[in-house]
Amino acid sequence: MRVKIALDAMGGDYAPDCTVKGAALAAQEVPDNTTIVLVGKKDLIQQKIQEFGITSSNIEIFNADEVIGMGEHPTKALSQKPTASIPVGFGLLKQGVVNALCSAGNTGAMHVGAMFTIKAIEGIIRPGIAGFVPKENGGFGVIIDVGANADCKPDVLYQFGEIGSLYAKHVFNIDNPKVGLMNLGEEEQKGTLLTQAAHQHLRLNKKINFVGNIEGRDLFNDKADVIVCDGFTGNVILKMAESFFDMLQTREIKDAYFDRFNYEAIGGSPILGVNGNVVIGHGVSSPMAIKNMVLLGQKMADSNVHLKIKEYFAE
Amino acid sequence: MRVKIALDAMGGDYAPDCTVKGAALAAQEVPDNTTIVLVGKKDLIQQKIQEFGITSSNIEIFNADEVIGMGEHPTKALSQKPTASIPVGFGLLKQGVVNALCSAGNTGAMHVGAMFTIKAIEGIIRPGIAGFVPKENGGFGVIIDVGANADCKPDVLYQFGEIGSLYAKHVFNIDNPKVGLMNLGEEEQKGTLLTQAAHQHLRLNKKINFVGNIEGRDLFNDKADVIVCDGFTGNVILKMAESFFDMLQTREIKDAYFDRFNYEAIGGSPILGVNGNVVIGHGVSSPMAIKNMVLLGQKMADSNVHLKIKEYFAE
Numbered sequence: 001m002r003v004k005i006a007l008d009a010m011g012g013d014y015a016p017d018c019t020v021k022g023a024a025l026a027a028q029e030v031p032d033n034t035t036i037v038l039v040g041k042k043d044l045i046q047q048k049i050q051e052f053g054i055t056s057s058n059i060e061i062f063n064a065d066e067v068i069g070m071g072e073h074p075t076k077a078l079s080q081k082p083t084a085s086i087p088v089g090f091g092l093l094k095q096g097v098v099n100a101l102c103s104a105g106n107t108g109a110m111h112v113g114a115m116f117t118i119k120a121i122e123g124i125i126r127p128g129i130a131g132f133v134p135k136e137n138g139g140f141g142v143i144i145d146v147g148a149n150a151d152c153k154p155d156v157l158y159q160f161g162e163i164g165s166l167y168a169k170h171v172f173n174i175d176n177p178k179v180g181l182m183n184l185g186e187e188e189q190k191g192t193l194l195t196q197a198a199h200q201h202l203r204l205n206k207k208i209n210f211v212g213n214i215e216g217r218d219l220f221n222d223k224a225d226v227i228v229c230d231g232f233t234g235n236v237i238l239k240m241a242e243s244f245f246d247m248l249q250t251r252e253i254k255d256a257y258f259d260r261f262n263y264e265a266i267g268g269s270p271i272l273g274v275n276g277n278v279v280i281g282h283g284v285s286s287p288m289a290i291k292n293m294v295l296l297g298q299k300m301a302d303s304n305v306h307l308k309i310k311e312y313f314a315e
Numbered sequence: 316m317r318v319k320i321a322l323d324a325m326g327g328d329y330a331p332d333c334t335v336k337g338a339a340l341a342a343q344e345v346p347d348n349t350t351i352v353l354v355g356k357k358d359l360i361q362q363k364i365q366e367f368g369i370t371s372s373n374i375e376i377f378n379a380d381e382v383i384g385m386g387e388h389p390t391k392a393l394s395q396k397p398t399a400s401i402p403v404g405f406g407l408l409k410q411g412v413v414n415a416l417c418s419a420g421n422t423g424a425m426h427v428g429a430m431f432t433i434k435a436i437e438g439i440i441r442p443g444i445a446g447f448v449p450k451e452n453g454g455f456g457v458i459i460d461v462g463a464n465a466d467c468k469p470d471v472l473y474q475f476g477e478i479g480s481l482y483a484k485h486v487f488n489i490d491n492p493k494v495g496l497m498n499l500g501e502e503e504q505k506g507t508l509l510t511q512a513a514h515q516h517l518r519l520n521k522k523i524n525f526v527g528n529i530e531g532r533d534l535f536n537d538k539a540d541v542i543v544c545d546g547f548t549g550n551v552i553l554k555m556a557e558s559f560f561d562m563l564q565t566r567e568i569k570d571a572y573f574d575r576f577n578y579e580a581i582g583g584s585p586i587l588g589v590n591g592n593v594v595i596g597h598g599v600s601s602p603m604a605i606k607n608m609v610l611l612g613q614k615m616a617d618s619n620v621h622l623k624i625k626e627y628f629a630e
Contacts, residue, residue, distance in 0.1 A: 136562065147499055150507040184462055184550035192465040192547050216554030220562065232507050233551060235499035239531030240552065244559050247451065247535065251570055257562075 002035055004060075005297045006098040009040030010067040010085040011105025012285045016040060019104070020048040022290020027056035029291070030298050037098055039064050040085045064088035070283055074108030078116070086110060090117040093276045100297035102268060104281030104290065111148060111271065111280070118276040121306070123313035126156045127273030128231070129280065130167060131238045134260035136220050142168050142177075143219075143227040146234035146269060154197035157181070157228050158205065163272045164226035165208045166312055170303040172225075180214035180224025182233055188213065194230065202228070207312075267292030270300060273309060277301050317350055319375075320612045321413040324355030325382040325400040326420020327600045331355060334419070335363040337605020342371035344606070345613050352413055354379050355400045379403035382420075385598055389423030393431070401425060405432040408591045415612035417583060419596030419605060426463060426586065426595070433591040436621070438628035441471045442588030443546070444595065445482060446553045449575035451535050457483050457492075458534075458542040461549035461584060469512035472496070472543050473520065478587045479541035480523045481627055485618040487540075495529035495539025497548055503528065509545065517543070522627075582607025585615060588624060592616050 005026075009019045023036045030036065035058045038045050042063040049059070066084035068077040078087055086105060090113045092098045103110050111129070120127050128145035135141055144164040149156060161179045168177035181199055183191040188199050190213065202210045214223050219237065229237070245261035259265065267289055268281040277300040281293040300306070320341075324334045338351045345351070350373045353360050357378040364374070381399035383392040393402055401420060405428045407413045418425050426444070435442050443460035450456050459479040464471060476494045483492035496514055498506045503514050505528065517525045529538050534552065544552070560576035574580070582604050583594040592615040596608040615621070 150499060150505075150510075182551060184465060184547050190465075192545075195465075195547070216551035216556075217558040217561075219555060220558060230507075232499050232510070233548060236497060236531035236548060236552065237555065240534060240555060241531075243532040243535060246532075247572070251572070253568055253570065255566055255568065257566070 002033055003298065003301050004035050004037050004098040005294055005301060006037045006039050006062070006089045006092055006101045007290070007294055008085045008089055008103030008105050009038040009045050010064070011103040012281065013070065013283050014285070015104070016045055016048050018285060018287050019290050020045060020054070021052060021287035022285070023059055023294065024052065024054040024056055025287055025291035026294035027058050029295060030058065034058060034298055035060055036294060037062050037092070039089045039092070041065065062088065062092065068106050068109050070106055072106060072109070074106060074112040077106065077109055078113060086113050090114070093278070094118050099301035100277035100279065102279040102281065102293045102297040104283060104285035104293065107280050110278065114271050114274045114278050118274050121273055121275055121310045121313055124273040125159060127271055128160050128163060129269050130164065130272050131234060131269050132266050133219050133227070133241065134257065135222065136257060137222055139172065140266070141219070141225055141227055142172070143229065143234050143237065144272065145229065145231035146238050147231045148271070149231040152194065152230040154194060154201055157194070157198035157230065158201040161202050161205065161208055161210065161226065161228045162312065163309055164228060166309050167272055167305055168225045170305045170308045171299055174225050176209045177225035178211045178223065179208050179226040179228060180211050180218065182227055182229035183213035183215065186213050186215065198228070264289040265292060267296050270296070275306060275310065277306055317348055318613065318616050319350045319352050319413040320609055320616060321352045321354050321377070321404045321407055321416045322605070322609055323400045323404055323416070323418030323420050324353040324360050325379070326418040327596065328385065328598050329600070330419070331360055331363050333600060333602050334605050335360060335369070336367060336602035337600070338374055338609065339367065339369040339371055340602055340606035341609035342373050344610060345373065349373060349613055350375055351609060352377050352407070354404045354407070356380065377403065377407065383424045385421055387421060387424070389421060389427040392421065392424055393428055401428050405429070409433050414616035415592035415594065417594040417596065417608045417612040419598060419600035419608065422595050425593065429586050429589045429593050433589050436588055436590055436625045436628055439478070439588040440474060442586055443475050443478060444584050445479065445587050446549060446584050447581050448534050448542070448556065449572065450537065451572060452537055454487065455581070456534070456540055456542055457487070458544065458549050458552065459587065460544065460546035461553050462546045463586070464546040467509065467545040469509060469516055472509070472513035472545065473516040476517050476520065476523055476525065476541065476543045477627065478624055479543060481624050482587055482620055483540045485620045485623045486614055489540050491524045492540035493526045493538065494523050494541040494543060495526050495533065497542055497544035498528035498530065501528050501530065513543070579604040580607060582611050585611070590621060590625070592621055
């Protein structure tokens with residue numbers, strides 16, 4: 001059976017040029033059984049494919065007449081533009097026509113679209129958005145949440161520990177991933193009321209490998225493969241890491257490790273805890289970033305991570 | 316009148332060697348009217364002064380028989396060891412014998428000591444601990460709080476905006492400092508319940524120059540001179556910045572700007588909103604770090620920043 005990865009061809013500041021180019025790059029790297037489905041204005045996409053001389057046989061187009069702009073109000077846009085690329089993409093994902101949906105378009109529309117079409121997995125209080133931090137000793141750590149839920153309850157953080165652990169295990173093939181709780185000290189009594197309570201919940205979970213509290217200095221070391229935090233903290237962390245990369249670029253400091261801070265190398269952030277594989281990309285995504293977002297979607301589709309999460313919460 | 320800066324000679328992982336050496340370095344840089352008062356075991360300090368061949372005429376010793384260890388419980392240690400260097404130092408500060416107290420010792424004991432001896436300034440709900448972030452275009456931004464108050468109410472963040480603004484103005488001589496609220500988006504409706512409420516409070520404060528929300532990527536740019544956040548967020552930010560510096564060091568990447576991330580260049584974190592100038596240093600403080608902590612204490616004493624804060628809140 002073919003694996004199909006839908007890419008919102010109209011999403012992102014430089015769409016459809018960058019999305020079409022990115023799809024072509026991804027088409028060269030995906031396994032043979034994989035097709036990339038460009039969702040968007042068919043004529044325009046075809047024109048771009050010709051313009052760029054793309055001849056990949058594993059690229060398809062699925063027409064969507066409208067486009068949700070980057071600045072549009074998510075729920076309003078989704079209800080007023082049912083034939084835009086994002087809702088059309090979610091329709092394909094819900095029907096099982098595609099195995100993943102990737103978009104560098106309107107983040108809010110992607111998040112709301114996921115919640116209202118494929119919906120949260122039963123038993124999950126709040127799906128989260130995951131980010132990735134490059135580890136000094138190789139690989140990436142999973143940080144959840146990075147912005148979907150600014151305010152969290154302890155049981156939401158508890159589930160982020162479980163969801164993140166399943167993601168690290170099935171997508172990154174990390175055996176028994178170490179789950180750490182972001183905090184301001186290592187001792188269990190340290191922290192906010194939220195982290196103190198979440199610590200006690202997580203500590204008692206025998207299904208995951210909870211290693212306790214970690215601190216801001218532990219993001220890039222080996223203490224934890226999964227970093228649990230509320231979406232406010234995760235968002236500050238991720239944007240701060242991005243700014244470090246930008247400052248290194250400004251100074252023309254080249255380093256193999258720091259180069260992995262480049263958002264282009266990561267491609268996107270998955271929404272975890274919903275009934276399907278969804279990846280959100282950066283608005284400024286370059287063809288390289290689009291390519292890596294599509295490859296991330298493909299890895300998630302191949303690992304069936306959303307089904308693994310569903311099975312876990314059905315037990 | 317002489318300005319006297321008390322330094323806890325017994326505080327820090329490498330005391331008294333590093334503290335005595337640091338005091339000697341600071342003694343060469345402070346203004347002529349300034350004396351550094353080493354608080355701690357007199358005989359031991361005198362022995363170290365001889366050992367290191369220190370002949371500075373602007374160093375004094377004030378005896379304190381006991382030492383509060385780095386791992387001791389703050390309140391317990393303070394009540395059981397009234398003649399330890401930290402409580403003796405606070406005694407000197409409270410009596411006006413010294414104009415500032417600096418210690419790289421037990422952080423909790425410094426914080427509790429400040430709250431119980433010199434106490435919070437009337438009108439201040441919660442004193443905060445400030446940290447410093449090097450700005451790309453020069454100077455340092457003030458971030459408050461970095462760990463004293465993990466959970467904050469909106470009115471506490473509001474006061475941090477005021478206190479941080481007064482510090483940036485009087486100690487860093489920044490005219491009309493820009494005050495930013497750390498958040499996960501620029502729009503005023505973004506954020507947690509806490510930051511949303513704090514934004515509305517800060518927006519209406521005509522005495523400070525509130526510039527709105529800033530994000531994790533804005534820490535090092537010119538958007539804000541003062542960064543307001545809860546102590547949990549500030550702690551994660553500061554430790555993450557430290558780990559970036561450490562990773563650059565590991566890779567032997569030298570850069571004049573990034574070198575300013577070195578905690579040694581900053582020296583310490585002041586407790587703001589209490590009736591006196593108090594600076595807490597890093598436990599691992601080197602002589603260079605101790606020197607800069609003492610110089611920070613001296614700058615605070617010279618600017619009378621605690622009195623400026625007191626005047627502001629008395630209005």
